Amino acid sequence: MSNRHLARTLVLQSLFEWDFNGCQENIAELLEHNKQEFAPDFNDADFSANLLNSIVAKVKEIDGLVKKYAPEWPLNQITVIDRNVLRIGIFELKFSHDIPPKVAINEAIELAKTYGGESSGKFVNGVLGSVFKDMQEIGEKKEFENEATREYSAGGVVFRKTNKGYLFALVLDAYGKWTFPKGHIETAEDQETSALREIEEETGLDQLTSRGYLGSIDIKVNEPNKRPFPKTVHYYLVETLAENLTITKEPEVKDAKWVTEDEALNLISYENAGEIFKAALKKLKLL
Numbered sequence: 001m002s003n004r005h006l007a008r009t010l011v012l013q014s015l016f017e018w019d020f021n022g023c024q025e026n027i028a029e030l031l032e033h034n035k036q037e038f039a040p041d042f043n044d045a046d047f048s049a050n051l052l053n054s055i056v057a058k059v060k061e062i063d064g065l066v067k068k069y070a071p072e073w074p075l076n077q078i079t080v081i082d083r084n085v086l087r088i089g090i091f092e093l094k095f096s097h098d099i100p101p102k103v104a105i106n107e108a109i110e111l112a113k114t115y116g117g118e119s120s121g122k123f124v125n126g127v128l129g130s131v132f133k134d135m136q137e138i139g140e141k142k143e144f145e146n147e148a149t150r151e152y153s154a155g156g157v158v159f160r161k162t163n164k165g166y167l168f169a170l171v172l173d174a175y176g177k178w179t180f181p182k183g184h185i186e187t188a189e190d191q192e193t194s195a196l197r198e199i200e201e202e203t204g205l206d207q208l209t210s211r212g213y214l215g216s217i218d219i220k221v222n223e224p225n226k227r228p229f230p231k232t233v234h235y236y237l238v239e240t241l242a243e244n245l246t247i248t249k250e251p252e253v254k255d256a257k258w259v260t261e262d263e264a265l266n267l268i269s270y271e272n273a274g275e276i277f278k279a280a281l282k283k284l285k286l287l
Contacts, residue, residue, distance in 0.1 A: 003275045005107060005215025007048040008088060010034050012111055014052055015084040027056055055091045062090050069130045070123075081116045082123060089128045094135070100150060101132055103216065103232050106191060110213040151221070151231045154195035155182025156238035157214065157280035158205065160258075166284065168264050168277075169203055169245060172255035178267040180276070181253070182233055191234045199238060202253050204246025211237040214279045217272040235276045237283050261286060 014030040031052055035042060055062065066086050067075055075083065089108030092099040105128045112120035157180055158169040170178045183198030185191055196208045214235040222228045245256040259267060261281065268274050281287035 003042075003215045003217075003279055004044070004047060005110070005213070006039060006042060006279065007044040007051070008107055008111060009115075010039065010042075010048050011052045011055070011088060012081070012084055012115065013038070015055065015087060016080055018056075019080050019084055027052060051088070051091070051096075054095070055087050058091060058095060059087065062087050062094075065090050065094070065131065066127070069127045079117065079120070082112060082120050085112045085116065085120070085124050086127055089124060090131060093128060093131055100232065101135075102152060103218075105129070105132065106234065107216065114213060151229065152185045152191070153182050153231060153233045154185050154191040154198060154236070155180050155233060156195045156199050156210075156236040157277060158199055158203070158208070158238045158240055159280070159284070160240050160243065166261060166286065167258040168261065168280075169199075169205065169240075170257060170259055170264060170267060171202055171253045174252050174254065176254070177269050178264075179270055179273045180235065181256075182235070183252075185234075192236060195234065195236045196238065202248055203256050204244065204248060205240045205242045207241040209239045211239050212283060213237075214276055214283065217276065219272065235279075237280050 010031060013034045014027060017030050017034075018025055018027050028049070031049060035048075063075055066078070066083070070078065070086075078086070085108050088111065089104055092104035092107070093101055096104070105125070108128055109121050109125050112124040116124075159166050160169075169181065171181050173179055181199045181202040183194070183202065185194040189197075192210055192213075196210065199208060200206055214237055216232055216234045219231050219233065220228050221231050243258075245258065247253065247256055264277060265274070268277060278287060
């Protein structure tokens with residue numbers, strides 16, 4: 001499964017260049033150049049190209065919404081990064097039929113926090129929150145299969161530095177597969193806080209520090225005697241100074257252990273978890 005956060009990052013980079021140069025350059029060529037430059041082995045099944053082309057096609061309508069929901073900020077006074085993060089967020093929130101609203105908002109906030117200024121995350125959150133509030137008030141909604149039952153979880157790729165290199169924490173899940181600690185996002189809890197809490201609960205590790213957002217994956221969960229339901233899992237890169245892993249009473253966790261990079265690549269059998277791990281290795285400059 002492709003890492004859509006990386007795809008959105010490539011879209012943001014391309015929109016930034018296109019916007020910075022007066023919207024005169026060939027947007028498709030910009031995206032292709034950025035893919036070759038920053039993610040030559042990345043295959044997103046045309047997600048980034050479709051997203052980028054759709055935003056450009058609706059850019060006047062989207063910019064009209066930016067002006068409406070950020071009236072104190074003339075469009076040309078919003079930073080180029082924040083302006084284009086809003087374009088991505090508003091398109092996915094208002095016009096995309098396969099992106100849940102919470103995912104659209106959270107992904108835009110993470111892009112703003114990563115590539116924008118100190119207050120970019122709050123600014124984007126405020127604008128998109130207002131858009132979504134109005135959508136709810138007028139009864140505008142997007143239809144998704146089983147969307148009412150969608151769950152949101154958060155977790156992380158946990159690492160610690162040793163004299164011999166990096167070690168990564170893996171957990172053995174209820175299906176007998178090695179993966180990363182994660183769990184349900186509680187009400188009124190932001191996803192980064194949830195990720196750190198779940199990691200501590202599942203592994204016993206403390207002294208945890210988030211080193212940045214890695215991306216999200218969408219999966220369909222199949223449980224005995226239940227209808228399948230969709231789940232979105234947000235992942236962070238998390239550093240710890242603690243060494244001792246503890247097998248907790250969480251029913252989803254059967255075992256936990258530290259492994260090297262090569263061992264992790266061999267043990268992780270979920271394709272989507274493998275993509276998240278590669279994103280972590282790139283952030284650590286190990287790949």
